[in-house]
Amino acid sequence: MSLRAYVITRILMTIPMILILLTLVFLVMRVLPGNPVIAIVGMKASPEYIKKLEHQLGLDKPLWQQYLDYLGNLLKGDLGRSMIWGKRPVIQEIMDHFPATLELTIGGFLVSVLLGLATGMVAGIRSGGKVDASMRIYSIVVYSLFIPLLGMMLQLVFGVWLHLLPVGGRIDPGMEPPPITGLYVLDSIISLKMDSLLNSLAHLALPSFTLGLVLSGIYTRLVRSSLIEVLGQDFIRACKARGLPGRAILFKHALKNALIPILTMMGLQFALLLAGAVLTETTFSWPGMGTFLVERITYRDFTTIQGSIVFYALFVALVSLVVDLVYAYVDPRIRY
Amino acid sequence: MRTFNFSRFLSSVRDAGLDGYMMVVGLIIVLVVLVMAVFAEFIAPYDPIKTVGMPVTPPSPEFPWGTDTIGRDVFSRVVYGSRTIMIVILMSTALSMAVGIPLGLISGYVGGPLDRVLSLVMDSIYAFPGLILAIAVAAMLGPGIYNTSISLAVVYIPTYFRMVRGQVLSLREQLFVEAARALGATDWRILRKYIFPNVFFIIAVVFSLNVADAILTEAGLSFLGLSVPAPTPDWGFDLKNGQRYFLSGKWWPVVFPGTMIILLALGFGLLGEGLNRMLGQKEVR
Amino acid sequence: MLLEIDDLHVYYFTKRGVVRAVEGVSFQLDRAEILGVVGESGSGKSTLGLAIMNLVPSPGRIVKGSIKLDGKDLTKMSERELREIRGKEIAMVFQDPMTSLDPLMRIGDQIVETILAHEDISKEEAKRRALELLEEVGISKDRFNDYPHQLSGGMRQRVMIAMAISLNPKLIIADEPTTALDVIVQDQIMELFSKLRDEFGVAIILISHDLALELEVSDKIGVMYAGWLMELSRAEELAKKPLNPYARELLKAIPNVELEEQELVSIPGSPPDLHDPPPGCRFHPRCPDAMPICTKEEPPTKSIDGRFVKCWLYGG
Numbered sequence: 001m002s003l004r005a006y007v008i009t010r011i012l013m014t015i016p017m018i019l020i021l022l023t024l025v026f027l028v029m030r031v032l033p034g035n036p037v038i039a040i041v042g043m044k045a046s047p048e049y050i051k052k053l054e055h056q057l058g059l060d061k062p063l064w065q066q067y068l069d070y071l072g073n074l075l076k077g078d079l080g081r082s083m084i085w086g087k088r089p090v091i092q093e094i095m096d097h098f099p100a101t102l103e104l105t106i107g108g109f110l111v112s113v114l115l116g117l118a119t120g121m122v123a124g125i126r127s128g129g130k131v132d133a134s135m136r137i138y139s140i141v142v143y144s145l146f147i148p149l150l151g152m153m154l155q156l157v158f159g160v161w162l163h164l165l166p167v168g169g170r171i172d173p174g175m176e177p178p179p180i181t182g183l184y185v186l187d188s189i190i191s192l193k194m195d196s197l198l199n200s201l202a203h204l205a206l207p208s209f210t211l212g213l214v215l216s217g218i219y220t221r222l223v224r225s226s227l228i229e230v231l232g233q234d235f236i237r238a239c240k241a242r243g244l245p246g247r248a249i250l251f252k253h254a255l256k257n258a259l260i261p262i263l264t265m266m267g268l269q270f271a272l273l274l275a276g277a278v279l280t281e282t283t284f285s286w287p288g289m290g291t292f293l294v295e296r297i298t299y300r301d302f303t304t305i306q307g308s309i310v311f312y313a314l315f316v317a318l319v320s321l322v323v324d325l326v327y328a329y330v331d332p333r334i335r336y
Numbered sequence: 337m338r339t340f341n342f343s344r345f346l347s348s349v350r351d352a353g354l355d356g357y358m359m360v361v362g363l364i365i366v367l368v369v370l371v372m373a374v375f376a377e378f379i380a381p382y383d384p385i386k387t388v389g390m391p392v393t394p395p396s397p398e399f400p401w402g403t404d405t406i407g408r409d410v411f412s413r414v415v416y417g418s419r420t421i422m423i424v425i426l427m428s429t430a431l432s433m434a435v436g437i438p439l440g441l442i443s444g445y446v447g448g449p450l451d452r453v454l455s456l457v458m459d460s461i462y463a464f465p466g467l468i469l470a471i472a473v474a475a476m477l478g479p480g481i482y483n484t485s486i487s488l489a490v491v492y493i494p495t496y497f498r499m500v501r502g503q504v505l506s507l508r509e510q511l512f513v514e515a516a517r518a519l520g521a522t523d524w525r526i527l528r529k530y531i532f533p534n535v536f537f538i539i540a541v542v543f544s545l546n547v548a549d550a551i552l553t554e555a556g557l558s559f560l561g562l563s564v565p566a567p568t569p570d571w572g573f574d575l576k577n578g579q580r581y582f583l584s585g586k587w588w589p590v591v592f593p594g595t596m597i598i599l600l601a602l603g604f605g606l607l608g609e610g611l612n613r614m615l616g617q618k619e620v621r
Numbered sequence: 622m623l624l625e626i627d628d629l630h631v632y633y634f635t636k637r638g639v640v641r642a643v644e645g646v647s648f649q650l651d652r653a654e655i656l657g658v659v660g661e662s663g664s665g666k667s668t669l670g671l672a673i674m675n676l677v678p679s680p681g682r683i684v685k686g687s688i689k690l691d692g693k694d695l696t697k698m699s700e701r702e703l704r705e706i707r708g709k710e711i712a713m714v715f716q717d718p719m720t721s722l723d724p725l726m727r728i729g730d731q732i733v734e735t736i737l738a739h740e741d742i743s744k745e746e747a748k749r750r751a752l753e754l755l756e757e758v759g760i761s762k763d764r765f766n767d768y769p770h771q772l773s774g775g776m777r778q779r780v781m782i783a784m785a786i787s788l789n790p791k792l793i794i795a796d797e798p799t800t801a802l803d804v805i806v807q808d809q810i811m812e813l814f815s816k817l818r819d820e821f822g823v824a825i826i827l828i829s830h831d832l833a834l835e836l837e838v839s840d841k842i843g844v845m846y847a848g849w850l851m852e853l854s855r856a857e858e859l860a861k862k863p864l865n866p867y868a869r870e871l872l873k874a875i876p877n878v879e880l881e882e883q884e885l886v887s888i889p890g891s892p893p894d895l896h897d898p899p900p901g902c903r904f905h906p907r908c909p910d911a912m913p914i915c916t917k918e919e920p921p922t923k924s925i926d927g928r929f930v931k932c933w934l935y936g937g
Binding site for chain 3: 233234235237238239240241242243244245248252253256257260330331332333
Binding site for chain 2: 137140141275278294
């Protein structure tokens with residue numbers, strides 16, 4: 001089928017997955033034991049106040065009605081309002097914090113892919129030898145590095161001892177670029193503010209490296225096994241028989257083919273990136289969704305917590321959809 | 337079908353070279369921590385929840401790994417912390433397996449719409465970021481050892497489900513199952529006698545790799561303050577407490593529990609990887 | 622003489638032992654000649670083909686012997702020198718065209734890539750040549766932008782041949798080029814080979830297990846068994862009167878459509894494990910004419926009327 005038909009089909013297929021995720025979130029948030037209202041106001045509040053809050057949150061309606069309201073609101077883009085302080089719409093609070101997480105996630109993604117490609121290629125080309133074995137150990141060790149500890153060590157070395165990079169935060173106060181996308185690096189480039197760019201990059205360096213290093217091990221293995229499989233295939237031998245130079249064979253043919261299975265995995269690895277980002281943010285005081293979510297949990301801000309989880313679910317579904325579409329674009333066998 | 341012969345196993349460990357070593361090293365690490373957890377009372381010099389010294393004192397002969405932010409002995413807390421994490425991990429894994437494996441067996445064997453729906457549900461959960469799912473459940477359930485186990489269990493049910501289902505699907509069509517059915521064996525008997533033993537080995541591999549991941553997730557939950565309540569000795573929690581002192585040079589409240597987390601995760605990871613290669617299976621992840 | 626192979630030995634050094642895949646093979650090939658190399662699987666014929674371009678995969682290696690192309694010994698060349706020869710002076714066509722083409726690249730671009738790897742011309746010029754080549758092999762020009770999986774097996778093989786002839790090679794090595802294709806396409810490909818020999822003077826080594834096919838199109842035929850070249854004769858001579866017993870049995874095994882009531886003949890037994898070949902002549906366990914000496918000593922290669930045969934039947 002053509003690319004367009006595939007895109008439409010794939011988008012349609014995402015809908016059941018989203019529905020299931022949303023239902024699961026609902027189940028987790030409403031069905032699990034523990035009255036959220038009591039959790040917020042404590043046992044000492046008067047029963048009338050509790051009833052009032054319950055009514056406000058819609059918790060006194062029957063479960064199936066709550067479910068329909070929940071879905072209905074989501075279709076309108078309404079994630080409810082925060083239960084604390086200024087009662088700001090949850091969606092707005094999320095939008096305030098999400099760009100920071102996105103930036104960190106992209107940074108971590110780039111680092112992990114680059115490191116993974118480098119180590120995986122080395123392991124794949126020299127497969128069977130000592131180098132290959134050390135790369136295998138690398139990938140296991142690296143994934144076991146607990147992000148907070150790794151982050152703190154890097155902070156100590158690069159921030160305190162060497163004074164090279166800042167220890168926390170996203171940017172020094174006053175250095176923010178004009179808010180166009182919310183991604184400081186991108187905004188700095190767009191508005192051509194060099195000092196903002198350098199400052200935000202400096203802050204982004206350690207957290208991205210921490211997140212990226214830990215996740216690179218997964219790519220190491222993928223790249224390695226994919227590369228080995230491709231290199232053993234006949235068309236590589238046919239390329240050699242045609243007298244093509246080694247480097248061209250590796251980069252133009254082998255790597256491109258090897259990347260295909262890797263692309264499909266990238267969607268799943270993205271979930272790992274988001275999860276890792278939560279720990280990275282709390283370690284580096286990075287003002288993103290992770291720190292935001294954890295903070296709201298301590299405040300028992302039920303609606304915000306629910307809204308954030310829903311947001312994560314939708315975002316993951318979106319990314320997996322995009323990855324599948326990119327995959328279809330790159331591999332012509334899918335489309336024609 | 338495979339039967340297990342120990343001496344043959346030992347010699348294949350030696351032949352496997354690096355993979356054998358990885359497995360052995362991993363196994364040793366895991367056993368050491370297990371011993372620590374079981375015999376904590378005999379290994380730890382102090383009560384882990386009692387203040388026994390001045391806060392944040394460096395390692396000394398009296399406190400080999402120093403004291404933490406409230407003056408408790410770090411070494412004792414780490415030793416007892418191994419018990420905490422082992423209990424949580426084992427309980428949550430048992431729960432994941434108790435739900436995931438039977439569902440996977442049934443879903444794979446029966447097939448049809450049940451399989452399709454279950455797979456879709458499991459795939460959706462699997463695609464969701466693990467730690468964040470655990471955070472959501474933990475936030476609703478509240479702190480506590482049992483609650484944390486449940487939070488973790490939810491995250492890993494799909495892993496066992498998928499793995500078992502995959503194995504069942506491939507085994508279902510193989511000849512010896514057809515032969516058994518031709519001989520009149522009931523479905524239940526087929527499942528029990530033929531499919532399950534072959535699935536067992538891959539369960540062992542996935543178990544180790546999963547536990548490695550679960551350790552890091554649990555430590556993540558504790559680090560965020562969402563797992564067991566204070567003053568239970570817990571590595572992730574201690575790491576969080578020590579964080580504010582770390583950059584001013586007081587490294588011991590952070591480094592010791594943190595290294596244990598890494599070490600234990602590494603131990604299970606090596607064990608799983610080594611087993612994986614040795615059993616000659618393709619990579620499972 | 623275009624190609625001279627002298628006493629070639631190619632071994633695979635595996636964990637289980639040494640596999641003597643090609644042992645003591647010598648022959649010559651001139652321009653505009655088609656040499657058919659025939660044998661069962663494991664006979665070493667594919668290894669022989671790969672060895673000529675030094676493409677034997679590890680753990681295989683050329684251990685002894687020389688391969689001279691226009692007088693230059695290929696076994697003594699550096700990888701860089703070999704790369705210049707590959708594709709340009711010697712080209713190879715492989716068995717399965719689906720796996721021999723990069724599935725992610727358009728076929729036209731792959732031909733262009735081959736040309737540009739050896740010739741310093743512009744991309745447009747290379748593209749023009751590629752289009753001509755497609756026509757030459759009988760593929761419509763508007764297929765230039767197709768991907769390999771969009772073409773049929775026969776067309777893909779023709780693309781491979783187009784790539785092979787793109788730089789006007791002196792020699793083409795075709796390893797089972799039609800095995801994965803149906804008979805009609807097979808004929809077309811063979812016609813193409815004949816055309817290449819007659820019109821362009823290309824020498825072709827046609828490797829196959831199908832003796833019938835080779836008899837149709839080859840000038841000379843070499844019969845291989847367990848790494849040895851058992852007989853090398855002109856095709857007509859082999860068909861009329863094969864010298865080596867193995868060659869004779871192979872000929873007998875070809876089913877003849879015209880004869881009624883014919884039993885399917887096959888050679889009993891199977892080829893030896895090359896880790897541990899039988900002593901003496903490697904074919905003796907299956908040979909109907911085996912003599913005591915065949916079990917003990919390796920037969921010498923004798924020359925009879927310009928034919929070569931490795932067999933004790935023709936004296937010591």
